[in-house]
Amino acid sequence: METSVKEAKQNDEVHDPKILGWAKDVLDRCSSPRMMQQEVIHSVNRNALWRGEECLNLLAPEAPTSPTVKNLLSAEVGTRAAEGHIGSTQRWFAGTQYIDEIEALCVELLKRVFNCNYADHRLVASMIGNMTVYSALTEPGDNIMTMTQPFGGHSSNRYDGPAGVRGLNIYDIPFDPVDLVVDLEKFKEEARKIKPRLVTLGASMTLFPFPIKEMSDIVQEWGGKIYFDGAHQLGLIGGGQFQEPLNEGACIITGSAGKTFSGPQSGVILWNDGELTKPITDTIFPALAATHQVNRVAALAASAAEFLAFGEEYMAQIVANAKALGTALSDRGMTVLGSHKGFTETHQVILDVTKFGGGLSVAQKLAKANIITNKNLIPSDKPENWDYPSGLRIGTTEITRLGMKEQEMDIIADLIVAVLEGSKGTDAARQQVIEMRKSYQKIHYCFD
Numbered sequence: 001m002e003t004s005v006k007e008a009k010q011n012d013e014v015h016d017p018k019i020l021g022w023a024k025d026v027l028d029r030c031s032s033p034r035m036m037q038q039e040v041i042h043s044v045n046r047n048a049l050w051r052g053e054e055c056l057n058l059l060a061p062e063a064p065t066s067p068t069v070k071n072l073l074s075a076e077v078g079t080r081a082a083e084g085h086i087g088s089t090q091r092w093f094a095g096t097q098y099i100d101e102i103e104a105l106c107v108e109l110l111k112r113v114f115n116c117n118y119a120d121h122r123l124v125a126s127m128i129g130n131m132t133v134y135s136a137l138t139e140p141g142d143n144i145m146t147m148t149q150p151f152g153g154h155s156s157n158r159y160d161g162p163a164g165v166r167g168l169n170i171y172d173i174p175f176d177p178v179d180l181v182v183d184l185e186k187f188k189e190e191a192r193k194i195k196p197r198l199v200t201l202g203a204s205m206t207l208f209p210f211p212i213k214e215m216s217d218i219v220q221e222w223g224g225k226i227y228f229d230g231a232h233q234l235g236l237i238g239g240g241q242f243q244e245p246l247n248e249g250a251c252i253i254t255g256s257a258g259k260t261f262s263g264p265q266s267g268v269i270l271w272n273d274g275e276l277t278k279p280i281t282d283t284i285f286p287a288l289a290a291t292h293q294v295n296r297v298a299a300l301a302a303s304a305a306e307f308l309a310f311g312e313e314y315m316a317q318i319v320a321n322a323k324a325l326g327t328a329l330s331d332r333g334m335t336v337l338g339s340h341k342g343f344t345e346t347h348q349v350i351l352d353v354t355k356f357g358g359g360l361s362v363a364q365k366l367a368k369a370n371i372i373t374n375k376n377l378i379p380s381d382k383p384e385n386w387d388y389p390s391g392l393r394i395g396t397t398e399i400t401r402l403g404m405k406e407q408e409m410d411i412i413a414d415l416i417v418a419v420l421e422g423s424k425g426t427d428a429a430r431q432q433v434i435e436m437r438k439s440y441q442k443i444h445y446c447f448d
């Protein structure tokens with residue numbers, strides 16, 4: 001009886017049973033809780049050595065934070081409770097005077113970086129921003145249009161994410177698979193039939209700007225709005241290296257603070273129209289955030305200050321590096337998306353790695369050589385190819401913050417191609433990466 005309950009429980013587990021089994025064995029072998037704690041710390045340290053010091057981290061959603069930002073994440077204020085809006089009468093708890101200062105500095109710094117009228121600092125993830133927008137700006141049963149995953153769309157704007165949870169009818173934004181931009185003619189036709197209340201732009205796989213102005217003009221015919229999910233592009237926008245969604249017709253932006261923005265992993269939400277303030281902030285508090293991690297808010301404020309000083313130069317180098325890497329990989333025979341348009345206008349380079357066995361096996365092979373990337377759906381894939389897509393996504397944020405420039409992109413392209421074509425074994429490539437990383441340990445574009 002007891003074993004069958006145990007088995008049923010294990011079968012209901014979503015996580016890989018092999019790795020949970022490893023953890024159970026490790027804990028079973030510990031003679032005390034203190035040893036168990038040591039095991040946690042060992043895993044953290046192993047990751048810090050490998051991913052932090054010995055890898056070329058080319059994951060597009062990652063960025064290293066400055067030492068100051070990293071330190072603030074363990075600040076004393078992170079143990080304090082501060083739910084509510086800024087100001088003593090709007091807080092539940094007393095004793096928040098310095099917390100009010102930290103949060104107000106964060107809000108005002110975000111407004112300066114993004115040149116907008118309103119910003120909120122309380123999203124513990126950009127996903128919470130997506131949920132905020134759908135809760136505040138739509139009603140269940142409304143029609144919206146968003147991007148499908150093979151064209152770079154994110155699950156947060158599809159049926160399995162916040163948009164689906166809100167009970168919205170989700171239609172696809174037509175996309176041109178060659179030019180990798182919205183197909184405006186088709187959009188016009190379909191949007192006029194669907195009359196979406198909200199059109200969500202922005203993507204996880206993102207190479208070129210969106211026709212926000214043109215799309216905004218169309219949806220205004222029936223009072224529709226454009227929402228820009230800038231999770232990936234937030235830093236590029238703040239650094240003036242991408243389009244300016246709020247000035248081109250988007251009414252609201254959400255973004256990840258830990259992607260190109262290179263701050264603490266969490267979310268940011270920005271808007272200009274004062275009429276949106278109440279619906280947006282009523283949703284953030286008390287619906288989606290209460291204890292919103294003031295240590296994280298302090299770290300976010302500090303990274304916004306770094307952005308004021310270094311954002312433009314840092315983000316310009318990220319894009320220059322991505323263009324150089326796209327060119328270098330293409331010159332070496334790789335299939336790079338967007339080759340007829342200069343490969344990219346963002347931090348990303350997208351490869352079609354079908355001839356090397358697809359994205360999953362390529363990403364795993366490169367990881368053995370300490371080159372960290374991710375498999376990705378590309379336009380030639382179907383959404384159900386999720387586990388075995390044809391594409392590989394590469395991002396240049398971290399290597400740029402470590403001080404690499406265009407010439408290093410040639411070395412990285414040589415390494416990637418050598419591993420994929422088998423002219424260099426993964427062990428030899430890994431040794432070369434570890435050696436290369438020795439000269440790139442310091443975080444640039446910060447005051448430290």
Ligand SMILES: *Cc1c(COP(=O)(O)O)cnc(C)c1O
Pocket residue numbers: 061125126127128130153154156202203204229231232255256257265266267
């Ligand atoms: C990463 C991502 C999100 C979620 O952001 P988190 O900060 O990880 O919560 C939302 N939308 C898009 C388009 C993304 O790429």
